[in-house]
Amino acid sequence: MNEGIRLLGTDEPLPMELLLEADPSEEMISRYITDSRILAAEENGRMIGVCVVLAVSPEIAEIKNIAVAERARGRGIAKSLIKEAAVYAKREKFSAIEIGTGNSSLDQLALYQKCGFRIAAVERDFFTRHYPKPIFENGIQCRDMIRLQYKL
Numbered sequence: 001m002n003e004g005i006r007l008l009g010t011d012e013p014l015p016m017e018l019l020l021e022a023d024p025s026e027e028m029i030s031r032y033i034t035d036s037r038i039l040a041a042e043e044n045g046r047m048i049g050v051c052v053v054l055a056v057s058p059e060i061a062e063i064k065n066i067a068v069a070e071r072a073r074g075r076g077i078a079k080s081l082i083k084e085a086a087v088y089a090k091r092e093k094f095s096a097i098e099i100g101t102g103n104s105s106l107d108q109l110a111l112y113q114k115c116g117f118r119i120a121a122v123e124r125d126f127f128t129r130h131y132p133k134p135i136f137e138n139g140i141q142c143r144d145m146i147r148l149q150y151k152l
């Protein structure tokens, strides 16, 4: 098995299918993707995970999107992508890395806290304001954005 994580070149095609797994709106993706760098996890020449990092200020890098192909989940690939994103952000001299997720994304909230992130803020009604249709996960409506931060 040949696997690894690398930064995608800016001229490489966008892994849109994976990006849509984490963010259901292509319009929202188009707003951040051109200014971001993409870390890609590959296995036997196929892309199985992505992590999109955007500089939101000179100090803060934000993970805007993280997704692992369904067949490859539960093997620590998201954890490795987050670790690589932190290495990349530290090398680029950011002082912290942030990530936002929905109040209903219970697995993701567990994952990020296991990676060392702490809850830093809550943006109430973010999802009800920015997405055209109601989103439900785990039987909970996704309304609020939970912002988590990891100091580098």
Ligand SMILES: CC(C)(COP(=O)(O)OP(=O)(O)OC[C@H]1O[C@@H](n2cnc3c(N)ncnc32)[C@H](O)[C@@H]1OP(=O)(O)O)[C@@H](O)C(=O)NCCC(=O)NCCS
Pocket (backbone or CB within 6 Å): 021, 022, 023, 066, 067, 068, 069, 072, 073, 074, 075, 076, 077, 078, 079, 080, 100, 101, 102, 105, 106, 107, 108, 110, 111, 114
């Ligand atoms: C979220 C996602 C990226 C996780 O990818 P993954 O490669 O399966 O995750 P990993 O295997 O690296 O790690 C999962 C970790 O979170 C833990 N975890 C997940 N759900 C959990 C839960 N409900 N309670 C406790 N821990 C949980 C796992 O146990 C594991 O930790 P461990 O190594 O200590 O056991 C993947 O499920 C995905 O692509 N989902 C769709 C897109 C998405 O929702 N993206 C995030 C948008 S905010």
